[in-house]
Amino acid sequence: MGLGKTLRLLRWAKACGSVIEDKWRQRSSTRGGRGVIATKLIKSGELVAAVHEKCMVSNGTIWETDPETWRAVASLEATPPLRPHAASYWMLTVFVLLHSGNPSHSRFSDYFGSMSTLEDLSSLPLFWSDGELMSELQGTQALGELQDISTMVRRDYDLLREVYPVVGQYSVTDYGLAYSFVAMHAFAGPKLIPILDLLNHDIPVPDERMLGHEAQNNHMDVKGEIEINSSPSYIIFRARRDYQPGDEIHWTYHFSGNHVYFKVYGFVLPWIHKLSCLSTTSLSLLMSDVPSKEDASTVEIGKRGWLGLLVGSCLDDKLTKALAFARFWSTPASLAELQGACGSLVEVTHGGGDSAVVETFHLHVSCKLVSFEAERGALAILRRGVVSRALAMQGPESLEAEEQLLQSLDPGTRKHKMVTIRRDEKYVLRRVSEYLSNFESRLNAAGSDWQEYVAYIGGLYNRTLD
DSSP states (O other): OOHHHHHHHHHHHHHTTOEEOSSEEEEEOTTSSEEEEESSOBOTTOEEEEEEGGGSBSHHHHHHHOHHHHHHHHHHHTOGGGGGGOOTTHHHHHHHHHHHSSGGGSTTHHHHHHSOOGGGGGGSGGGSOHHHHHHHHTTOHHHHHHHHHHHHHHHHHHHHHHHOGGGGGSOHHHHHHHHHHHHHHEETTTEEOTTGGGSEEOOOOOSSOOOHHHHHHHHHHHHOSEEEEEOSSEEEEEESSOBOTTOEEEEOOOOOOHHHHHHHHSOOOTTTTTSSSOOEEEEEEEGGGSOOOGGGTTSHHHHHSEEEEEEESSBSHHHHHHHHHHHHHHSSSOHHHHHHHHOOOEEEEEOSTTOSEEEEEOOOTTOTTOOHHHHHHHHHHHHHHHHHHHHHOOSOSSHHHHHHHHHHSOTTSHHHHHHHHHHHHHHHHHHHHHHHHHHHHHHHHHTTOHHHHHHHHHTOSSBOOO
16 A cells, blocks of 8 residues: 555544554554554554444444445345344445445545455455466365355355345455455454554564463454454554564464464465464264264265364364264264263254254263273274375375475465475374374273273363373
8 A cells, every 4th residue: 555545544534433543554564564663753552543333334334325226135144044044244245346446436446445345355265266276275174265255255245146136246256355345454353444454464483382261362462463342332452562664563363373463464474383273174974984874864974975073283273073983983882872861962063054953963972882992993083084184185204394395495485385384283183193193002001991091081171292
């Protein structure tokens, strides 16, 4: 953004009620692209900006400025057959699609005029070719997530243009670009907050692995750059440290694994897999990987013929849930027998996509029908899932070879980003394999005395074996 656009944006923000300290400008960032750079000394605790709600793009301001769009999208969200697909981002996405292309006719003209054009977002992974993505990401959870987003964008576009034909004046690619803009810039609500979305993302590298949300929040309390607060009318952000002229001001968008940063923003962090519990992958299970249960045909793996069990790099509820799922299948009893002896086994997950509600069966280790051999069988099922996922991935077989490959690539290139994603998932697979070996060792040591093993498995949450 040039100086002229920055000044127009700041004047507009002040005119709609925001308080902007004249101590920063958007300029070239040392990390590439543009960033918010201090032009004068900003002391710790000092106000950087307070953005008024009238400057924000939300459902309320869309109703005020474009009631026709608001009514059309709201009517679609309220249609009973479409409620499972309704998404909070529809309203913002359609508004951005219609108004960013013709900002001079919008109340938010100076805001949209100051931002990167939607075409600039075409460099995001969502718009890369299938061939390029498959060349490095085939077999990864990340590729599946990108494909799911692409399918969702097409589905949403078709639904929206049916009820609001003006959307059909734009291509599905245009809609995808508007969706990406909202995904990158929207905050809880959801809403777009001018000024705040100019700041680049940064998480200070922690000294040790962050285990869970509390550790992440504590880390930002100590090392975070920007403090965000809200009042009835403002979003307020203050400096957490002193900024000298020329320093870039960052803030942390959110804590996520690289698979999220990659698909939404197009960047990766080199350390996130080892110093957090945020990296994930999924274990690939086929029907042939689990014993048959005729009366459990409605379970997700029975309906689709395969299932991906989400796991992470730490001992947490993702791994214990995966083990509980495998335990259900490895225990030689029918669904009716297990429910009679152990109570409800169904866990309902509300998600997006074409399966808004997913039901899976989870069996706790304390169930009296679970045997020593059944527990060993559950561990074996998960190990098969680890092997299946690893064999499906592209690239070198070993984690060490992936690290060497990364060292040979230029950071910031598309290949470097994709190999980082693949490396992270292979790292998670290695960690899960180590955890499963640990579980089996404890199980064998416990023998017929289940209590020690049951207590250990039941107490796992946000831990590592380091």
